[in-house]
Amino acid sequence: MTTSEQAREQLVVDRVYSRLDELRDRTRAQLARVRREGPSGTHQNRSERDSFATLYSDRIAQLDAVEDQLVFGRLDLRDEQSRYIGRIGLSDDEHTPVLTDWRAPAARPFYQATAADPGDVVRRRHLQTRARQVVAVEDDVLDADALDDEARAGLAGEGALLAALGAHRTGRMSDIVATIQAEQDAVIRSPLDGVLVVQGGPGTGKTAVALHRAAYLLYAHRDRLTRSGVLLLGPSDVFLGYISKVLPALGETGVVSTTIADLVPGIRASAREGEVAARLKGDAAMARVIARAVRARQRVPDAPREVRVGSRTLVVHPHDVEAAQARARRSHAPHNTARVTFVRAMLQTLARQYAEQIGADLAGDELAEVVEDIRSARDVRVALNLAWMPLTATGLVRDLWSRPDRLAEAAPRLSAAEREALRRSPDAPWTEADVPLIDEAAELLGASTEAERAERDRRAEAERAREDEVAYARETIRSTGVGGGMVTAEMLADRFVETGPSLTTAERAAADREWTYGHVVVDEAQELSAMAWRAILRRCPSRSMTIVGDVAQTSSAAGARSWPDVLDPVLRGQWRLAELTVNYRTPASIMAAAVAVARAHDPSAAVAEPTSARDLPDALGVGPTGADLAEVVAAESVAGGTTAVIAPESALSAVRERLGLAARLDLEHDVVVVDPVTSKGLEFDVVVLVDAAAMSRGDCYVAMTRATRRLRLVGALPEGLPPSTR
Numbered sequence: 001m002t003t004s005e006q007a008r009e010q011l012v013v014d015r016v017y018s019r020l021d022e023l024r025d026r027t028r029a030q031l032a033r034v035r036r037e038g039p040s041g042t043h044q045n046r047s048e049r050d051s052f053a054t055l056y057s058d059r060i061a062q063l064d065a066v067e068d069q070l071v072f073g074r075l076d077l078r079d080e081q082s083r084y085i086g087r088i089g090l091s092d093d094e095h096t097p098v099l100t101d102w103r104a105p106a107a108r109p110f111y112q113a114t115a116a117d118p119g120d121v122v123r124r125r126h127l128q129t130r131a132r133q134v135v136a137v138e139d140d141v142l143d144a145d146a147l148d149d150e151a152r153a154g155l156a157g158e159g160a161l162l163a164a165l166g167a168h169r170t171g172r173m174s175d176i177v178a179t180i181q182a183e184q185d186a187v188i189r190s191p192l193d194g195v196l197v198v199q200g201g202p203g204t205g206k207t208a209v210a211l212h213r214a215a216y217l218l219y220a221h222r223d224r225l226t227r228s229g230v231l232l233l234g235p236s237d238v239f240l241g242y243i244s245k246v247l248p249a250l251g252e253t254g255v256v257s258t259t260i261a262d263l264v265p266g267i268r269a270s271a272r273e274g275e276v277a278a279r280l281k282g283d284a285a286m287a288r289v290i291a292r293a294v295r296a297r298q299r300v301p302d303a304p305r306e307v308r309v310g311s312r313t314l315v316v317h318p319h320d321v322e323a324a325q326a327r328a329r330r331s332h333a334p335h336n337t338a339r340v341t342f343v344r345a346m347l348q349t350l351a352r353q354y355a356e357q358i359g360a361d362l363a364g365d366e367l368a369e370v371v372e373d374i375r376s377a378r379d380v381r382v383a384l385n386l387a388w389m390p391l392t393a394t395g396l397v398r399d400l401w402s403r404p405d406r407l408a409e410a411a412p413r414l415s416a417a418e419r420e421a422l423r424r425s426p427d428a429p430w431t432e433a434d435v436p437l438i439d440e441a442a443e444l445l446g447a448s449t450e451a452e453r454a455e456r457d458r459r460a461e462a463e464r465a466r467e468d469e470v471a472y473a474r475e476t477i478r479s480t481g482v483g484g485g486m487v488t489a490e491m492l493a494d495r496f497v498e499t500g501p502s503l504t505t506a507e508r509a510a511a512d513r514e515w516t517y518g519h520v521v522v523d524e525a526q527e528l529s530a531m532a533w534r535a536i537l538r539r540c541p542s543r544s545m546t547i548v549g550d551v552a553q554t555s556s557a558a559g560a561r562s563w564p565d566v567l568d569p570v571l572r573g574q575w576r577l578a579e580l581t582v583n584y585r586t587p588a589s590i591m592a593a594a595v596a597v598a599r600a601h602d603p604s605a606a607v608a609e610p611t612s613a614r615d616l617p618d619a620l621g622v623g624p625t626g627a628d629l630a631e632v633v634a635a636e637s638v639a640g641g642t643t644a645v646i647a648p649e650s651a652l653s654a655v656r657e658r659l660g661l662a663a664r665l666d667l668e669h670d671v672v673v674v675d676p677v678t679s680k681g682l683e684f685d686v687v688v689l690v691d692a693a694a695m696s697r698g699d700c701y702v703a704m705t706r707a708t709r710r711l712r713l714v715g716a717l718p719e720g721l722p723p724s725t726r
């Protein structure tokens with residue numbers, strides 16, 4: 001590319017950055033002014049000032065976050081207008097746009113226009129910048145006839161995409177906003193409503209697309225989504241750490257990111273589950289088991305039971321219990337809530353008996369006193385608990401695993417061997433597979449204690465108060481013009497503090513098991529069990545979801561082998577499928593070998609081979625036999641890049657020892673050792689794969705497709721490797 005073109009673009013880029021600097025300086029000055037005003041004034045004034053201070057700090061953080069590659073594209077249109085595309089939208093003081101947000105409709109042709117269907121676009125230009133300097137300019141000419149001679153002479157440049165793909169990996173995923181491809185853009189901008197399933201082979205950008213879609217939806221539907229929040233589910237904490245920089249770099253910080261293991265507030269799932277137990281716990285039939293376990297704690301006694309209330313003896317009759325239970329169930333409330341109805345009915349019945357015994361009609365205060373005496377009598381409490389036990393979700397699930405009688409009663413269809421596989425000691429740590437079951441139980445039980453009920457009421461009250469705050473914030477924005485169009489009333493309301501720290505929507509959502517989100521994004525969705533899907537769908541009654549995954553990479557015993565198999569039962573066919581077909585990560589020779597191994601492993605499995613965007617010489621290699629692992633790692637590693645040694649879980653500590661590495665995984669290290677399940681969703685410049693033959697098909701396929709440059713297989717080799725590799 002001619003340096004004069006570069007120099008010309010540099011002038012524009014300089015102008016855009018100087019606008020960014022100006023806005024940042026202005027916001028800093030506003031922040032300083034608010035802070036200088038000091039702690040005087042009314043409470044309302046103070047709290048507003050705090051709100052604005054936080055708002056300005058947030059805005060500064062956002063302007064800082066878009067510094068890198070702020071502007072990356074230019075569209076030349078048929079009407080001779082040009083438009084620069086960047087991470088955020090900026091305008092000058094006269095409101096003339098200087099930069100178009102990549103998510104705005106006006107930026108769409110940057111990603112969608114093709115030579116076959118150019119629309120109004122004559123030329124698309126990619127600007128590569130490093131530290132505010134234009135280092136490369138590359139053009140896609142969509143309509144060569146419309147270009148004049150000067151413009152035609154200035155074409156060239158290394159592909160921005162290939163430059164991005166060839167960059168060293170750092171242990172943290174980067175955004176792809178500058179080089180989103182058309183099939184990816186179509187997914188990113190797909191309408192908000194309904195369930196969109198994105199199937200794609202390894203490296204086709206599913207994770208990248210899911211994150212950019214979250215950022216896009218928050219931009220395009222900010223009012224609706226900032227109020228209800230967006231939930232992002234990933235497979236592990238390591239993975240969430242890996243992707244943690246993408247959304248902030250896209251200017252979005254309000255998404256709740258979590259894993260199934262952490263889905264229920266207060267529950268920490270730390271243990272790994274055995275394969276048989278994971279499969280059983282993930283099966284949809286477990287919903288019935290949990291329901292039956294709850295129902296089993298609503299019992300009718302076999303015989304009348306005498307209870308002492310003070311000096312009198314009353315009788316709890318089976319038929320009275322049955323009638324009170326029927327009444328409670330008619331409320332269709334959860335177990336613990338319906339128990340209040342049951343207890344009230346039983347106390348009325350017992351109070352009538354009491355009145356008959358003393359031969360008096362009780363009413364008013366007198367009746368209330370008697371009812372209270374009956375309620376607090378120990379015998380009565382025991383009898384009523386036996387008939388309708390107040391339960392906690394964790395207690396219920398723990399009992400199922402630690403008390404064979406309880407499990408046998410709730411799960412009569414499981415074989416003795418299956419029940420044995422589920423057996424745990426009562427103090428065993430929770431596993432990821434337990435969490436959806438605890439969630440299911442919590443749903444059927446409702447709040448179990450007074451404190452929980454009070455907490456729920458408090459939250460409902462806080463929600464109502466917040467509605468008022470949003471209305472007030474809307475008025476403030478209208479009258480002061482604060483926020484520059486990037487701040488909604490919800491965001492400002494999040495910052496209005498009456499007393500104590502206020503929580504953002506994301507923080508409130510993350511702490512509330514019953515929160516329902518405006519949109520849910522699920523990554524590596526093929527791993528989720530039927531029970532996990534139930535827990536997720538519960539959080540998204542609007543069924544506005546993005547589900548991304550690859551059914552050829554499934555490793556969980558309870559995971560999906562086909563999307564219709566898992567989704568049709570829960571979504572009744574109400575989902576749409578999009579496919580991503582180009583692999584941007586793995587050189588072609590590695591991809592072909594991974595597919596060949598997967599097909600050899602299981603000829604019946606349908607493993608589609610994505611087209612690789614590039615190939616590299618010597619990307620794939622084997623051995624040498626008997627070579628020292630440390631030497632292989634040293635020889636293969638590339639300066640400034642990342643290397644992963646992927647080995648079966650059972651071999652991890654031995655491998656770490658051989659390489660002199662600590663057990664704690666830090667993706668920012670140059671060399672890391674991981675098992676295939678942990679490597680899911682991650683990528684490295686170089687992968688040394690140890691004993692692939694000992695891995696399952698899904699695990700081996702995942703492990704083989706993590707490298708962006710080189711894959712070396714050592715130890716026991718898998719079946720199906722192309723002969724040229726050996």
Ligand SMILES: Nc1ncnc2c1ncn2[C@@H]1O[C@H](COP(=O)(O)OP(=O)(O)OP(=O)(O)O)[C@@H](O)[C@H]1O
Pocket residue numbers: 161164165174175176179180181184200201202203204205206207208209550584585680681682683705
């Ligand atoms: N349009 C693009 N421009 C630049 N890089 C891209 C593009 N699409 C994908 N990539 C890069 O390709 C790599 C793979 O992307 P990503 O991790 O999203 O794929 P995936 O489909 O989730 O893979 P897997 O299922 O194997 O985990 C990442 O480094 C990503 O940044």
